[in-house]
Amino acid sequence: xxxxxxxVKTEAALVWRLFRADAEHQTKRIALTVLAIxxxxxxxxxxxxxxxxxxxxxxxxxxxxxxxxxxLWPGATTKAFAGLPSGRxxxxxxxxxxxxxxxxxxxGALSREYAKRIGVTYGKKTVNARVRGVDPSFGExxxxxxxxxxxxxDEIDLNExxxxxxxxxxxxxxLFGSSQPLGRSVQINQSSFxxxxxxxxxxxxxxxxxxxxxxxxxxxxxxxxMFTDAKVQNLVYRPVSPVAADQAKAEVYRILGAKxxxxxDDTRAISIWDTREDQRIVDNIGIGIQMFLGVIGALTLxxxxxxxxxxxxxxxxxxxxxxxxxxxxxxxxxxxxxxxxLEALLMTVIGGFLGTTVSLGLxxxxxxxxxxxxxxxxxxxxxxSPGVASATAAALGTIGMLAGYFPARRAASVNPAESLRYx
Amino acid sequence: MIRMRQIRKVYSTGKVEVExxxxxxxxxxxxxxxxxxxxxxxxxSTLMNIVGCLDTPTSGEYVLSGERVGGLDRxxxxxxxxxxxGFVFQNFNLLPYATALENVELxxxxxxxxxxxxxxxxxxxxxxxxxxxxxxxxxxxxxxxQMQRVAIARALVNTPAILLADEPTGNLDSAAGKAIVSxxxxxxxxxxxxxxxxxxxxxAKLASRVVQVRDGQIVxxxxxx
Numbered sequence: 001x002x003x004x005x006x007x008v009k010t011e012a013a014l015v016w017r018l019f020r021a022d023a024e025h026q027t028k029r030i031a032l033t034v035l036a037i038x039x040x041x042x043x044x045x046x047x048x049x050x051x052x053x054x055x056x057x058x059x060x061x062x063x064x065x066x067x068x069x070x071x072l073w074p075g076a077t078t079k080a081f082a083g084l085p086s087g088r089x090x091x092x093x094x095x096x097x098x099x100x101x102x103x104x105x106x107x108g109a110l111s112r113e114y115a116k117r118i119g120v121t122y123g124k125k126t127v128n129a130r131v132r133g134v135d136p137s138f139g140e141x142x143x144x145x146x147x148x149x150x151x152x153x154d155e156i157d158l159n160e161x162x163x164x165x166x167x168x169x170x171x172x173x174x175l176f177g178s179s180q181p182l183g184r185s186v187q188i189n190q191s192s193f194x195x196x197x198x199x200x201x202x203x204x205x206x207x208x209x210x211x212x213x214x215x216x217x218x219x220x221x222x223x224x225x226m227f228t229d230a231k232v233q234n235l236v237y238r239p240v241s242p243v244a245a246d247q248a249k250a251e252v253y254r255i256l257g258a259k260x261x262x263x264x265d266d267t268r269a270i271s272i273w274d275t276r277e278d279q280r281i282v283d284n285i286g287i288g289i290q291m292f293l294g295v296i297g298a299l300t301l302x303x304x305x306x307x308x309x310x311x312x313x314x315x316x317x318x319x320x321x322x323x324x325x326x327x328x329x330x331x332x333x334x335x336x337x338x339x340x341x342l343e344a345l346l347m348t349v350i351g352g353f354l355g356t357t358v359s360l361g362l363x364x365x366x367x368x369x370x371x372x373x374x375x376x377x378x379x380x381x382x383x384x385s386p387g388v389a390s391a392t393a394a395a396l397g398t399i400g401m402l403a404g405y406f407p408a409r410r411a412a413s414v415n416p417a418e419s420l421r422y423x
Numbered sequence: 424m425i426r427m428r429q430i431r432k433v434y435s436t437g438k439v440e441v442e443x444x445x446x447x448x449x450x451x452x453x454x455x456x457x458x459x460x461x462x463x464x465x466x467x468s469t470l471m472n473i474v475g476c477l478d479t480p481t482s483g484e485y486v487l488s489g490e491r492v493g494g495l496d497r498x499x500x501x502x503x504x505x506x507x508x509g510f511v512f513q514n515f516n517l518l519p520y521a522t523a524l525e526n527v528e529l530x531x532x533x534x535x536x537x538x539x540x541x542x543x544x545x546x547x548x549x550x551x552x553x554x555x556x557x558x559x560x561x562x563x564x565x566x567x568x569q570m571q572r573v574a575i576a577r578a579l580v581n582t583p584a585i586l587l588a589d590e591p592t593g594n595l596d597s598a599a600g601k602a603i604v605s606x607x608x609x610x611x612x613x614x615x616x617x618x619x620x621x622x623x624x625x626x627a628k629l630a631s632r633v634v635q636v637r638d639g640q641i642v643x644x645x646x647x648x
Contacts, residue, residue: 006532006535006536006537006538009538010528010532010538017520017521321516322518324516325512325516325518326529326533327477327501327504328475328477328504328510328516329504329505329510329529329530329533329577330501330502330503330504330505330506330530330533330534330581331501331505331533332497332498332501332502332533333497333498333501335533415478416477416478417472417477417478420477420512420516
């Protein structure tokens with residue numbers, strides 16, 4: 001063990017000197033090889049970083065709708081049940097929300113959603129928007145968060161049927177331009193509503209009834225008071241945990257099935273959009289894209305590795321005599337191989353370092369560019385994460401080892417008696 | 424020290440088989456100074472390769488310092504070369520990018536000696552061959568005679584049983600060659616076993632025993648009176 005350590009330590013010093021001596025003779029060849037590795041590293045780092053950025057952007061936007069939430073719409077029965085015919089329409093009643101919340105412990109938060117498309121007016125400007133009456137938990141379920149200074153609808157608003165409104169960010173800009181909407185009033189259905197919040201901008205990957213940025217949220221009770229014949233358009237809930245989601249869904253069918261008298265297996269009587277499935281798909285797409293990019297990068301790096309292997313084969317040939325001398329002096333196979341592996345690793349490490357440095361510079365450059373717009377929100381920014389770093393290091397290490405190992409094995413298989421005669 | 428019985432070596436290059444050694448019996452004792460002579464193609468190089476464990480015989484038995492060499496694997500043979508044999512070549516075979524000291528350290532490095540010990544032993548050995556003031560010189564900064572001295576120091580640094588020299592004066596001018604030859608005589612006088620391969624009758628004469636090889640066989644084995 002100690003002997004091996006001594007050997008590697010001294011050999012590393014000799015390899016470095018040898019590498020420098022070679023570098024003087026074959027500046028171009030070594031430079032090109034190192035460049036190939038640098039290029040491969042650049043490719044793999046950039047592609048993986050783009051993948052990482054994309055994954056993060058995906059992750060962020062998939063939460064735009066809410067995390068692991070489910071949305072319920074009333075439908076029509078497709079099975080006859082308890083003497084009732086199929087094709088019966090189901091509609092939700094105001095108290096259903098309370099019933100489900102109370103009876104299903106797997107539901108963590110639940111909100112009604114009444115809605116109407118109606119004009120929202122500020123001054124002389126009117127924008128036709130979807131105005132929805134919701135419970136206070138809606139904001140947190142659907143990730144509608146107020147920008148600083150504002151807030152979402154709360155329990156007091158709900159109990160006192162206050163005329164307050166939270167505007168989507170784009171709706172707010174459409175109405176107010178660059179001036180501050182908080183504390184001002186907008187007209188909805190000829191009533192004055194106080195703007196208590198403007199939604200934080202967010203990217204949404206999935207949505208129903210349009211993006212949140214164009215909608216206005218008011219307390220459910222206020223909505224109901226204003227439009228007395230309004231029916232609950234849909235319910236949204238978030239299970240206590242993603243694992244409880246299936247149980248929660250089954251319970252919803254069982255309880256509402258009993259109440260509205262439909263078969264709990266009749267999934268068309270109430271349709272439930274379980275967003276977990278979409279999120280899983282989005283996750284898998286993200287992973288797939290990153291793997292795809294990683295493979296492309298790895299292949300590019302592999303080409304660089306072949307360059308290193310190639311040069312090492314040439315070096316082994318050139319040093320046939322030297323290998324013979326070392327063998328005559330008693331070098332074991334491992335001791336013959338080590339310098340070649342070290343030299344290949346050295347080239348790989350230098351190339352890898354160059355490539356990584358350049359790609360970090362490029363990424364800093366991209367980060368400094370003022371890229372705006374929806375496309376970039378979805379694409380994200382290339383991100384150099386520890387995962388990317390270790391994947392790159394692993395790929396480089398493997399390539400370097402392989403590129404050194406095979407030529408080195410060739411070197412060690414040299415017949416010493418013959419190689420001493422080699423000119 | 425060396426005992427060879429019916430050593431045969433056959434090289435097969437495709438269809439043609441060349442018998443380089445055809446049943447060689449050879450014994451070399453401790454502290455002998457043996458010159459192996461013969462024209463080129465006689466098989467003396469093959470014999471040297473086998474004595475030096477650089478190559479293995481096709482058949483026959485070779486015992487070196489009480490150890491049967493036949494059938495050992497590459498790493499074990501490397502160990503034997505490292506501990507028991509010191510090679511000196513016609514063209515020196517120094518590593519061009521390493522200093523004299525580093526070249527002499529090599530066998531100790533392969534043996535796994537620590538840095539301090541290597542340095543001490545290697546510089547002591549260079550001192551002994553008269554190059555104590557050239558430790559940090561690269562081979563290109565040395566004369567032919569000096570390079571061969573570095574090679575001899577390298578061969579001896581691990582105190583081998585046998586110093587095996589293949590035409591050690593072949594690339595040297597006569598003055599430098601003479602100096603090397605007298606260095607060999609000194610080494611022999613201090614107890615070193617030496618096997619010298621040469622085609623130079625003048626150099627062979629200085630050995631205490633001359634073994635003549637021709638057509639893969641020993642044709643004459645003469646001891647100096």
